[in-house]
Amino acid sequence: MEALVPSEQATTGQCVPDASLKELSFYHASEGKPLATPWQVAMTRADYIAQFDLPSGVVLDCACGSGIQLAAYASRLKRPALGVELDRQRAVASCLNLNTIATRYSTFDQGWHRRSLLFSGDGTSSQEIASQAGLESGSVALLMLDPARPRNSRTHGLDEMQPNLPSVFEAWKPYLALTQHGPCIVLDLSPRLTQELRDGVETIVESFWPGVDKTWTWMSRGGGRVDRLELWIGGVATPNVTKRFVRLSRTFGGDDAVIEQGDDMKQERRALQPARRNEWVTILDAALVESGLVDAWLSEQLSNVADTRWDESSPRRPRIHHNGPLKDSSHPFVVASGRVVEILDLPLDETNIDAIVATALANDISALTIRCSVDADIQPRLQGSIDRQLRNRQGRRKAFLTRHATTNHLLLCAQYPKNSDT
Numbered sequence: 001m002e003a004l005v006p007s008e009q010a011t012t013g014q015c016v017p018d019a020s021l022k023e024l025s026f027y028h029a030s031e032g033k034p035l036a037t038p039w040q041v042a043m044t045r046a047d048y049i050a051q052f053d054l055p056s057g058v059v060l061d062c063a064c065g066s067g068i069q070l071a072a073y074a075s076r077l078k079r080p081a082l083g084v085e086l087d088r089q090r091a092v093a094s095c096l097n098l099n100t101i102a103t104r105y106s107t108f109d110q111g112w113h114r115r116s117l118l119f120s121g122d123g124t125s126s127q128e129i130a131s132q133a134g135l136e137s138g139s140v141a142l143l144m145l146d147p148a149r150p151r152n153s154r155t156h157g158l159d160e161m162q163p164n165l166p167s168v169f170e171a172w173k174p175y176l177a178l179t180q181h182g183p184c185i186v187l188d189l190s191p192r193l194t195q196e197l198r199d200g201v202e203t204i205v206e207s208f209w210p211g212v213d214k215t216w217t218w219m220s221r222g223g224g225r226v227d228r229l230e231l232w233i234g235g236v237a238t239p240n241v242t243k244r245f246v247r248l249s250r251t252f253g254g255d256d257a258v259i260e261q262g263d264d265m266k267q268e269r270r271a272l273q274p275a276r277r278n279e280w281v282t283i284l285d286a287a288l289v290e291s292g293l294v295d296a297w298l299s300e301q302l303s304n305v306a307d308t309r310w311d312e313s314s315p316r317r318p319r320i321h322h323n324g325p326l327k328d329s330s331h332p333f334v335v336a337s338g339r340v341v342e343i344l345d346l347p348l349d350e351t352n353i354d355a356i357v358a359t360a361l362a363n364d365i366s367a368l369t370i371r372c373s374v375d376a377d378i379q380p381r382l383q384g385s386i387d388r389q390l391r392n393r394q395g396r397r398k399a400f401l402t403r404h405a406t407t408n409h410l411l412l413c414a415q416y417p418k419n420s421d422t
C-alpha cells in the first residue's frame, strides 16, 4: 500500500478535455478515460449531496479510477479526499486531477486539498489505509464506490464488480460516521442492472444496515438512454423517495429535470385502442419509462392520467395516447407531443410520400418528422423528400408522423405549440 500526496506528484502524460466541459482537462492512465465520470455528472451529484447535512470527516472513494468523482465531491463539500486505486498510474492521475480541481476552484477553501491523500492498493484494505491515513472509527463522512466491471458483461452480475459490495461494506463499516439515518454512501452501479439485481443490491445493503433509507437514481443525458444508475443510502437518501430520475441539462450548469417517486405506485396500463382524430399522442423519453418513474411524472402532466393508453411496442419510442394536452409539451422528458389531425391507411414508402406531404400541406404543416420505424436505407430518402417538398411552403405548424401499433395506420400529429425537435 503506497500513500501518494497529490501536491507532490509531478505531471506526467497528456491531459485530455472532459466530455462534458471541454475547457477542463483531466489525466487518465491505463486506459482509464472511458471509465471516468464526466464532470457534469460528477458535479450534479456533488451539488445534490451538498444539500444534506453530512457528518464531519473525509470523502472516501475506494476504487477512484481517475479520481474525477472524488475531486467533485471533495471540492464541493470542502472535505479531504481519500482515494484508493488498484492501478498505480491511475492513482497518480487521480492526484493530478485533484490538483487541477483545487486550482480551478481556487476561491474555495483549499484545506481539503492539503489534507487529501491517495493510496495505490486494494480498496478493501481498510485497516492498513486507516493506520497510514490516521483514520479513526467514524471518520469517513461519505463512502462512494464506482466499481470496475468487465467490459462486455452480459449479465451485469453483482459478483463481477471489483471491488465487490460486501467486501467494501465489511471493510469500511467501522470507519463510517453515522447520521440519524445511518451512514452516507453512494453506489455508482451499472445502468443495466435488472430489477432482480437491484433487489440483490438492496439485500446486501440491508444485511449491513437493516432498514436504512435508499433512493435509486437514474441519470440520463438524453437520447432515451440511461447513462447512470446510483443507489444513495442512509444519510444521503431522500426520506420517502425510493426512485429519482434526473435528465441532465444539455449544457453544463443548465437546469436538470428531476422526477421523484415514493413507494412503487405503478399504475395499471391501459392497452391501445384504435386511434381517434383530435386525441393527443406523446412520445416519451425511453429512459424515463425504463426507470419506472413515468407514472409519477404523468400524474403531474395530465389531468386525467387514468385515461392514458399505452403503446410500448417500440422500446426506443414509448408512446402514449391521451385526451387532453400535457401541461408542458416541451418538457425535457417529451420527445414529441401532438394532436392527431389525420389518420392515414397507407404504408410509409416512396410511392405514398407525395400523398403524405399533400395531407401535411392541407393541415398547415411546415415541417414533418418521421418518428416511427422505417428501413434504415429508405428513411433518409423519405425524410429528405418531405423536407424538400415542405420547404418554402406556407405552413405554420410542426408535426410528426408515427404508426399505430395494432392498426398500422399512420398518424399525422400536429404540435401545439411548436415543439423542440429532439
Ligand SMILES: C[S@@+](CC[C@H](N)C(=O)[O-])C[C@H]1O[C@@H](n2cnc3c(N)ncnc32)[C@H](O)[C@@H]1O
Binding pocket: 032, 035, 036, 037, 062, 063, 064, 065, 066, 067, 068, 069, 070, 084, 085, 086, 087, 090, 121, 122, 123, 124, 146, 147, 148, 149, 162, 163
Ligand atoms: C469505474 S472506475 C472508477 C472511475 C471513477 N469514478 C472516476 O470518476 O474516474 C473503477 C476503478 O476501480 C479500480 N479497482 C478495481 N478493483 C479495485 C480494488 N480492489 N481496489 C481499488 N480499486 C479497484 C479499477 O482499477 C478502476 O480504475
